Amino acid sequence: MRRRSTLEWANATPQRRQEKLESVTAERMADIFFTIHAEGVDEPVYISETVERTMNPTFRHIDWSACGPGVTRLGHLILRFWVKSAKVTSWRQLLEIQLSLTSLQYLGKNLEQYHHALPQNAVIFHSTDGVYTIFPSLVSYVPPPIAPSTRKTTGTRLLSTSSFDALLRLSKLDDSIQDALVTRNKIASDLEDLLQTNHAALTDRDKVPEAEDRLKTIDYASKTVQKQLDKARKQQDEKRDLLRSRRDLMAADSKHGKLRAEEMRAQRPELQHCRDDLVTRKRAITAQRRRICEDLQRIYPISPLPAAKKSLEFTIRGLPLPDDDWETRDPPPPPLDTLDKDTLAAATLGNVAHMVLLLAFYLHQPLPYPPDPRGSNSTIEDPISLLKTSTVAATKQTDDPANEKRLRTYPLFSKGVPRFRYEYGLFLLNKNIQILLESAYGVRVVDVRQTLPNLKYLLYIATAGEGELPARKAGGVRGLLRGAVVPLGVQRGGSEESVGSAVSALLFGEGKGEGRSRDAVESLRRTMGEADGKGKGKRG
Known part of the structure; x- marks a missing residue:
């Protein structure tokens, strides 16, 4: 009979196949992290990061620099692995390994040199010198082949190993280093305690320069405000002096006005006469x-x-x-x-x-x-x-x-x-x-x-107005002149003709060239002056 195959996947779409694969793998995927415990310590000395949805997790390298010699010198550790999957919603312990660092098995420089299958839930440790693991059973374990050394030996001379004194010195040196590290950590802890104890004093000491700077700023602002205040007081005094002088001038002017008012009251009849005369002249x-x-x-x-x-x-x-x-x-x-x-x-x-x-x-x-x-x-x-x-x-x-x-x-x-x-x-x-x-x-x-x-x-x-028009004054145009008034009948002959021509030029603008109105007035003045001189001579 024909073997039953994935018949239901034969005509499925790529999307359906992807969903099927995800559903199959989702049941086996889990979130995992591990913890390292030491004997006599309740809390774990290290907690790794959580790797989500995986079947073969890989964790980051562990930094032991923060741990003291009480942890780094331990030869026995306890590893516990915790998992959570889609079926298991809470964290559960999957594996607990009593790890002895002396029982680690060397697999090689890297995993490429190891060609055998590892058992289920095997834990692999990556160190600086190679890859190590621990097997529950070593029956099927075959160590990796050792590559032949390319170094040629000459003769049959044997090389000596380290002596007991050298190892003892190395042990003492390691103890000294560990003691120095402990002393360093203690000194750091003491310094931190000292800083915490004197934190308030140190904070106050740091605030002193800020307070001094602020004090200088306030002092400078105070001096500036004091200068402005002195200037304002000076201006206020000047304005008071100016107001005082103005008050004195106003009082003097008021006094002078009162005197003038008294004089005007005394001269009121005469002023009324001048006012009436002004009105009369304006009307005239x-x-x-x-x-x-x-x-x-x-x-x-x-x-x-x-x-x-x-x-x-x-x-x-x-x-x-x-x-x-x-x-x-x-x-x-x-x-x-x-x-x-x-x-x-x-x-x-x-x-x-x-x-x-x-x-x-x-x-x-x-x-x-x-x-x-x-x-x-x-x-x-x-x-x-x-x-x-x-x-x-x-x-x-x-x-x-x-x-x-x-x-x-x-x-x-x-x-x-x-x-x-x-x-x-x-x-x-x-x-x-x-x-x-x-x-x-x-x-x-x-x-x-x-x-x-x-x-x-x-x-x-x-020409609009009330009343009759005034009569022309005696003398005619001579009333408009500033020269001497000449009596009627004095002008004769050429003088009367000159006066007539001047008046005609003044009124009608006759003449050529310089015969304008103002020239006619000047000519009329000269003619009237000559006539006046002749009249005086005749009277004399």
């Missing part, structure tokens, strides 16, 4: 400004355009001046370039520039962009900013003061000048009107591009 100045603005309004009449399609279209002395916002109007009016350039420059913009200059003089409001009325060649200056030019040559010319003044002067006429300079000059003129309205009367301008409407509004506000 306002009335005179109203009268002057009325005269300017009659000299330069600004009236609506008769055939205007828009309400804010005016003429000055009968000549129209379109606004600067013609690009945004629908339908747009004719641009400034399509009008008569001479009429626009000489009769219109020149009149507006002259009128703005006179208003700034009479209203005592400085203009940031002073105009220079010259009729058809009127200009305006911008001392604040300078327009950037695209050419390098024009940029280099700004280093010269004369060229810089020429670049800062913008024309109020469009004939023969760049378009952008003319438009910028017109913008500066409109800004002057806006500044007069906002500075003198605090009126906000809605659209700065409306030249004549804004100027008409300025005159309307300047």
Whole structure:
């Protein structure tokens, strides 16, 4: 009959076979460790590590350096092996061997030289000189063959072994070594006891440097805080002295104020008279400004355009001046370039520039962009900013003061000048009107591009007021001069003509070259001075 084989494993998967092998070997695997016991000692002198799940365990080498001569000199030891498996859940003693070190059997330098089977539960000892074991029965034991010695002997001379004296000296030397080891261990134990006894004192001694360092740190911090405190006290004393001086000054000022208040109470009637006089003079100045603005309004009449399609279209002395916002109007009016350039420059913009200059003089409001009325060649200056030019040559010319003044002067006429300079000059003129309205009367301008409407509004506000307009003082323009007053009827001939020409230049800006308003005033002063001298001579 055919022998029964592993038929159930024939078609099994590798996983099934692996599980089967693991289940078979798991029943035989066990965890094992051993202990070494000495006679007269209850506790084991050595406990090995635990080797898990094995049938042929191998343990680490034993280090006997921690044991004394009472253990290392023993010739008899007891080995006990403890196991635990899947079936046995608790540790149980498997084997106990009464080991006599003199009965160990030498197997060879290593196990490769031993070719016989070892009995069950055999214990093999690996030493420095070879492998040893102990057999329960030595019947089947055959010692390993001894390799022939390669050392050749010459002759039949025998070598002597160690003598009794040499062995005795070795024994004494071993006793001395063991005594030295015992003494060393005792000294180490005594030192350890001494250290444990003086542990608190040693700890305190180690803490002394730390305490000294901490004390130095605290001392340094204390000195630093003391310096800061001295500085703060010094600053406090200085502030107290300063406050004391301020209190003295405040007391002196209060005393002086009281004295001044008493003087003012004594002079109250006179101060009231001065206050009334100031109010009267302010009203008189306002009335005179109203009268002057009325005269300017009659000299330069600004009236609506008769055939205007828009309400804010005016003429000055009968000549129209379109606004600067013609690009945004629908339908747009004719641009400034399509009008008569001479009429626009000489009769219109020149009149507006002259009128703005006179208003700034009479209203005592400085203009940031002073105009220079010259009729058809009127200009305006911008001392604040300078327009950037695209050419390098024009940029280099700004280093010269004369060229810089020429670049800062913008024309109020469009004939023969760049378009952008003319438009910028017109913008500066409109800004002057806006500044007069906002500075003198605090009126906000809605659209700065409306030249004549804004100027008409300025005159309307300047001439508004209660009461009748004051009459012109006797002497006419001489009332505005600081020179000597000349009686009426003194000027004759050329003097009257000179005065008339000066007044005309002052009011209307006539003249060429240096014939400006301030030059007209100086000419008028000189003429009045000559007339005054002639009058005195005649009276004399």
